[in-house]
Amino acid sequence: MEAAIAVRDLVVDRGKRRVLHGVSFTTSPGTVVGLLGPSGCGKTTFMRCLVGVQKIGSGTVTVLGQPAGSASLRHRVGYLTQAPSVYADLTVRQNARYFASVLGVSGTAADQAIVDVGLATHADQLVGALSGGQHARASLACALLSRPEVLVLDEPTVGQDPVLREELWAQFHALARAGTTLVVSSHVMDEAGRCDRLLLMRDGRFVADDPPAALRAATGTDDLEEAFLRIIRQSAAAAAPSEVV
Numbered sequence: 001m002e003a004a005i006a007v008r009d010l011v012v013d014r015g016k017r018r019v020l021h022g023v024s025f026t027t028s029p030g031t032v033v034g035l036l037g038p039s040g041c042g043k044t045t046f047m048r049c050l051v052g053v054q055k056i057g058s059g060t061v062t063v064l065g066q067p068a069g070s071a072s073l074r075h076r077v078g079y080l081t082q083a084p085s086v087y088a089d090l091t092v093r094q095n096a097r098y099f100a101s102v103l104g105v106s107g108t109a110a111d112q113a114i115v116d117v118g119l120a121t122h123a124d125q126l127v128g129a130l131s132g133g134q135h136a137r138a139s140l141a142c143a144l145l146s147r148p149e150v151l152v153l154d155e156p157t158v159g160q161d162p163v164l165r166e167e168l169w170a171q172f173h174a175l176a177r178a179g180t181t182l183v184v185s186s187h188v189m190d191e192a193g194r195c196d197r198l199l200l201m202r203d204g205r206f207v208a209d210d211p212p213a214a215l216r217a218a219t220g221t222d223d224l225e226e227a228f229l230r231i232i233r234q235s236a237a238a239a240a241p242s243e244v245v
């Protein structure tokens with residue numbers, strides 16, 4: 001089976017800083033991949049590479065068999081950024097219908113996307129008058145419109161209440177069962193257990209790439225936050241020069 005995403009030896013500099021230090025990663029279709037790590041470790045930069053909007057130093061990023069950012073991937077890859085990506089002076093429905101028409105998708109599909117993200121009762125409200133969490137869901141509805149085969153979501157559940165987070169995760173898994181590959185970033189570890197596979201990033205490097213159960217087993221703890229801390233300590237110890245006695 002062709003990999004949905006294949007990243008090899010990816011190096012990215014932003015400004016004068018090296019942000020990604022030769023990372024590699026491959027995933028098959030229909031997987032929910034969690035990208036976790038502390039603020040500033042390089043998650044958004046990595047995601048930008050997947051959707052082809054980040055200048056890379058070296059390495060390769062292949063998505064659905066094509067170089068990331070290829071014109072042929074435009075409708076096959078969806079990206080939810082942290083920044084608002086919908087028009088504040090249009091209603092939720094007007095935004096969804098506008099992006100639907102750009103993508104050649106029906107108005108019915110636009111209305112369904114609004115329902116899918118739990119915004120049906122706010123469909124005719126101006127986006128500028130929504131709460132932060134509602135605003136993010138309006139962006140998510142637009143990202144879902146083209147039924148992308150790869151969906152890259154940068155912190156999609158920030159600002160959402162627990163009930164809605166549950167619903168959004170159920171939707172992510174339903175999409176994965178239908179064959180969509182999702183890469184979902186978060187810096188909160190309580191969402192990690194919901195992913196099929198976890199990429200733990202620190203300082204622009206992957207320090208773990210495992211299903212949650214394997215990570216728990218390897219670190220000897222059921223608490224994924226503690227597991228992450230143990231892995232960081234192990235990798236720091238491995239990187240430290242050995243003491244000469």
Ligand SMILES: Nc1ncnc2c1ncn2[C@@H]1O[C@H](COP(=O)(O)OP(=O)(O)OP(=O)(O)O)[C@@H](O)[C@H]1O
Nearest residue numbers: 014015019037038039040041042043044045046187
């Ligand atoms: N436009 C930019 N120019 C220069 N450096 C940048 C730029 N954007 C981000 N960086 C730097 O790149 C590094 C990685 O940032 P990135 O946004 O990828 O991290 P992140 O893990 O997504 O963080 P967060 O969880 O806070 O969103 C940081 O040190 C950041 O300061």
